Amino acid sequence: GESVGLHLPTLSVQEGDNSIINCAYSNSASDYFIWYKQESGKGPQFIIDIRSNMDKRQGQRVTVLLNKTVKHLSLQIAATQPGDSAVYFCAENIGQAGTALIFGKGTTLSVSS
Amino acid sequence: DADVTQTPRNRITKTGKRIMLECSQTKGHDRMYWYRQDPGLGLRLIYYSFDVKDINKGEISDGYSVSRQAQAKFSLSLESAIPNQTALYFCATSEGTPRGQFFGPGTRLTVL
Numbered sequence: 001g002e003s004v005g006l007h008l009p010t011l012s013v014q015e016g017d018n019s020i021i022n023c024a025y026s027n028s029a030s031d032y033f034i035w036y037k038q039e040s041g042k043g044p045q046f047i048i049d050i051r052s053n054m055d056k057r058q059g060q061r062v063t064v065l066l067n068k069t070v071k072h073l074s075l076q077i078a079a080t081q082p083g084d085s086a087v088y089f090c091a092e093n094i095g096q097a098g099t100a101l102i103f104g105k106g107t108t109l110s111v112s113s
Numbered sequence: 114d115a116d117v118t119q120t121p122r123n124r125i126t127k128t129g130k131r132i133m134l135e136c137s138q139t140k141g142h143d144r145m146y147w148y149r150q151d152p153g154l155g156l157r158l159i160y161y162s163f164d165v166k167d168i169n170k171g172e173i174s175d176g177y178s179v180s181r182q183a184q185a186k187f188s189l190s191l192e193s194a195i196p197n198q199t200a201l202y203f204c205a206t207s208e209g210t211p212r213g214q215f216f217g218p219g220t221r222l223t224v225l
Contacts, residue, residue: 009153034213034214036216041218041219042218042219043117043203043205043216043217043218043219044156044203044216045216046213046214046215049213089155089156091156100146100158100161100171101158101214102158103148103155103156103157104155105153105154105155106155
């Protein structure tokens, strides 16, 4: 089964609201996590990453939170804009260097004006 | 990103045909990957390569083969295409670790 998953397949928000996209993972050996954004007709685009020795990391308008106790990862988008509408994937890397990422199924974020 | 290019972008083929999808990168990365994306299933790893002489099977390698012709080129072949291989295929690259993989624009493959 999936090692990485998302709580909700879709999320609808109003422009200007803050969005929170959640992801649960099951492998405690995972040491690195990434959030990707995929717009329609395009490949996934790197947003932000976090190592397992961190709890929080901030980027431009985005914050990733990692709770290793409950194996939970979240992506927070501040002041959500219509251009944020996309599918968001979390991905994990298991072990040192790892082989490749394991992706969750994705959450579709829809932002209405 | 123009750094990772895939050809063709769209392809329609028939059951039983052999087809090759190509990926080229100008990022200078050693690691390259092929993923398949199906609706509601996210991205699943087909094959990956850490360098020119290294090829590894991923989660769903059956029915596929790959060739790493050079550091910059990694091609995916379907030896005998079948309809359930209809999907969106992505190539990706990364540096020494899988972190921050860079994806190509994808190839939409339809097998009739």
